[in-house]
Amino acid sequence: MFTSDRIAGSALVLLAVVTAWETRRLPLGTLHNPGPAYMPLLLALILGSLGLVVALRGGGSPALGALRWPEAGHAVAILAGCAFAALTLERLGYRLTVFVVLAFLLGFVERKRPAVVAAVALGLSFSSYFLFSNLLRVPLPRGPWGL
DSSP states (O other), rough: OBBBBHHHHHHHHHHHHHHHHHHSSOOOOSSSSTTTTHHHHHHHHHHHHHHHHHHTTTTGGGGGGGGOOHHHHHHHHHHHHHHHHHHHHHHHHHHHHHHHHIIIIIIIOOOOOOHHHHHHHHHHHHHHHHHHIISSSOOOOTTOOOO
16 A cells, blocks of 8 residues: 555655665775765665665555645745756856845745845845855855846
8 A cells, every 4th residue: 555654765765776876986985984975875875774664664654645735835835946046046146046035935935024024035145145155165156246
């Protein structure tokens, strides 16, 4: 029977197998001198093991067809915001992209007041840019107007 836990556990095992397969191109290294494939492979093994446990012990969970998801609209909006950010980060720059995504999520999805949306979006976009760019020295994309 297809239960939600069995499907979720199988998806985790599949993700672990794909991750382990992709690490085959990188050197594994040793325990004392790990290579770039060491940690992803270790995490894939742990994820696959736990996914297998969930899949095997998931017989008591509800059937997949019986599940309802009332928050599907929120999930689609978050996914759309992430896709927008991935597609426009280089073109618009970090600060403007983060501002637009936060304004969309807070203003249209969460229906917050415009003053709160503007304050939070401006504050987070500029303060996170300052943190990453100036303090942590992570190069972030600048937009066409230097933003």
